[in-house]
Amino acid sequence: MTGTFPHTRLRRARATAWSRAMHRETILTPADLIWPLFITEGEGIEEPIDSLPGVSRWSVDLMVERAREAADLGIPCLALFPNTERERRSDDGKEALNPDNLMCRALRAIRDALGDSIGLLTDVALDPYTSHGQDGLLGEDGYVLNDETVEVLVGQSLNQAAAGADIIAPSDMMDGRIGAIRDALEDEGHTNVQIMSYAAKYASAFYGPFRDAVGSRGLLKSDKKTYQMDPANTEEALREVEMDLDEGADSVMVKPGLPYLDIVRRVKETFEVPVFAYQVSGEYAMIEAAVAAGTGDRDALVLETLLAFKRAGCSGVLTYHAAHAARLLHG
Numbered sequence: 001m002t003g004t005f006p007h008t009r010l011r012r013a014r015a016t017a018w019s020r021a022m023h024r025e026t027i028l029t030p031a032d033l034i035w036p037l038f039i040t041e042g043e044g045i046e047e048p049i050d051s052l053p054g055v056s057r058w059s060v061d062l063m064v065e066r067a068r069e070a071a072d073l074g075i076p077c078l079a080l081f082p083n084t085e086r087e088r089r090s091d092d093g094k095e096a097l098n099p100d101n102l103m104c105r106a107l108r109a110i111r112d113a114l115g116d117s118i119g120l121l122t123d124v125a126l127d128p129y130t131s132h133g134q135d136g137l138l139g140e141d142g143y144v145l146n147d148e149t150v151e152v153l154v155g156q157s158l159n160q161a162a163a164g165a166d167i168i169a170p171s172d173m174m175d176g177r178i179g180a181i182r183d184a185l186e187d188e189g190h191t192n193v194q195i196m197s198y199a200a201k202y203a204s205a206f207y208g209p210f211r212d213a214v215g216s217r218g219l220l221k222s223d224k225k226t227y228q229m230d231p232a233n234t235e236e237a238l239r240e241v242e243m244d245l246d247e248g249a250d251s252v253m254v255k256p257g258l259p260y261l262d263i264v265r266r267v268k269e270t271f272e273v274p275v276f277a278y279q280v281s282g283e284y285a286m287i288e289a290a291v292a293a294g295t296g297d298r299d300a301l302v303l304e305t306l307l308a309f310k311r312a313g314c315s316g317v318l319t320y321h322a323a324h325a326a327r328l329l330h331g
């Protein structure tokens, strides 16, 4: 019971800044942010991504600088994505297994420069490595094969762990991959390498700019609806999360972010485990489009949307605005 007017006036507590600060229920800090970054070949290279204004691909040497910037800002973790050269993409995505691929070189370079002062989360899925842009291997009819793909994802995960990944983040949505990857990590002595499962990843229209960033948009001929989830479903998200937790996921992710906060809330309340969400490229682009159109205030939109993730129950948020938000939070 909140009481009755006029004895109870909820506006009393809102009347001054100090009182609002005192009653604030949710706090956002730089430690809540994970910064997704795109790697490209070369040296001294920054390649701006047209569909993600303000976001660039960085060559490994400059990626080390971004990592240092993040650590200085108090951002605890980076999420790395490679833009693999076209000639290194193949039907079977075998570049994912190359110990000297772009991802592994970036992992080693950041680790050499920064030690353990920042966490490194790596994406496990084949889309940045396949010539068809799907996250897995294709059967003859074009169906993405589950068990055959899981075998490759296990190899990809071990390859990343050997190069220094702290958190393996499978984003592919194959069934059974978390258990298979966990078993392999244990067998190879990577007992402290975490798994953050993209447990409830939806077949969303919000991923377009990301596909430009990793160079798979033009290659992808159909959609990903046979493995990513139907945006209509919520019970199914709980089953996905439960299975991944049973298989050994240390934390789970819901993706996209803002349109799926109801899923975050249900997952948090049901399982009481660390839940992360991905404010994806299309969400970032919408904020930037609003700013460019003069209809939105970037700083306010960034901080309000990120706070909403925390309020919904997230332990943290993957966001392309991470460095900007961290700077705002430092004042």
Ligand SMILES: NCC(=O)CCC(=O)O
Residues within 6 Å of the ligand: 123, 125, 171, 206, 207, 208, 209, 210, 211, 279, 280, 281, 282
């Ligand atoms: N596996 C990572 C993604 O698919 C990111 C999607 C996005 O930012 O749109």
Ligand SMILES: [Mg+2]
Residues within 6 Å of the ligand: 173, 174, 175, 176, 199, 240, 243, 244
């Ligand atoms: Mg699953």
